[in-house]
Amino acid sequence: MILVVGGAGYIGSHAVKDLLELNQGVVVLDNLSTGHREAIDRKAVFIKGNIKDRKLLKNIFENYKIKSVMHFAANCYVGESIISPLKYYENNVTGTISLLAMMKKYQVNNLVFSSTCAVYGNPKVKKIKESTPTFPINPYGRSKLMIEQIIRDFSRAYGLKYVILRYFNVAGADPLGRLGEDHQPETHLIPNILFHLLNRLENVIVYGNDYNTPDGTCIRDYIHVTDLIHGHILALEYLLKEKKNKVYNLGNDEGYSIKEVITTCEKVTGKKATVFYNEKRKGDPARLISSSERISRELKWQPKYTLEDMIETAWKWYSNFPNGYKN
């Protein structure tokens, strides 16, 4: 069985669905701090609890034949991490140490870990490779880099095998409309633009228009959640077969400015946005574009979905479920 930690969240719930479709047994551990019980398929075993609870982890490892772990549980907002670093180091770093300690105790040695392009900081290269130096510029990115280092040390000392996946900006929803992104409050760009176009927000707020980019707004590399999860499935297969450690970027290798994302949302929805320019958000790098060449070459991973597809699938979900999972 696979333990999916954080499987009630946006990305984790899409992983649970795809793993079940592949007939894998799934146990979800989630404290529902930002996730939703309704997002987890009833075919999965659901355990409500915190990864810091070692007694609970002990019960899980003793009661289920867990062979591998996908670890999505974290706090993951750049801005919040600057205001509340303690929350980030405690939940992300301490929480992961607790999980790794119990994986060591029960000799569960296969881990797919959700890292982030925030570990790179503000790199000057056109496309970010896995070999690009890591200099995170906010506590969220630093917490993820610390975890990566801890995972490596556990691997050297205790035989843990891992694939670390550094995601770029994840967007979109299940193409069949069963799952979507439901965060309270929502900080991500595409959901907020769509909320505005659904009349739930007065404006689209753009944080900064004097960045050193062609139109002055930040550039990001967006990846569809379905493509991202396909990367996880390939990573897990690789881990179980080859038993080798890997670090991979996961992005579409294309950058879009905030203004371009707004225009694409307008095109997909046929609606016009009112844009309000605000101060820069602290901790935001100007430009983050992936090179996902390594995972494409080594695991034959290829993204199928474009930015328009991400917006279309998210729009469909928000239009059908305006109150998210609480409908």
Ligand SMILES: NC(=O)c1ccc[n+]([C@@H]2O[C@H](COP(=O)([O-])OP(=O)(O)OC[C@H]3O[C@@H](n4cnc5c(N)ncnc54)[C@H](O)[C@@H]3O)[C@@H](O)[C@H]2O)c1
């Ligand atoms: N969304 C993105 O664009 C993005 C980009 C890069 C990396 N990531 C990483 O992907 C992972 C998932 O992100 P998401 O967008 O789905 O976030 P999310 O908040 O929707 O999901 C996180 C899940 O983890 C659970 N959780 C948090 N702390 C926990 C704890 N201590 N014990 C048990 N459960 C806990 C939450 O309840 C939630 O269900 C995170 O690790 C995040 O850092 C996300």
Ligand SMILES: O=c1ccn([C@@H]2O[C@H](COP(=O)(O)OP(=O)(O)O[C@H]3O[C@H](CO)[C@H](O)[C@H](O)[C@H]3O)[C@@H](O)[C@H]2O)c(=O)[nH]1
């Ligand atoms: O209403 C909004 C929301 C966002 N932005 C801007 O849009 C860009 C993208 O912001 P998001 O909040 O959508 O995403 P981030 O790039 O901040 O963060 C995402 O990517 C990070 C890596 O940089 C982390 O991995 C994090 O978990 C994940 O949410 C940023 O320049 C941000 O300032 C706006 O202008 N208006």
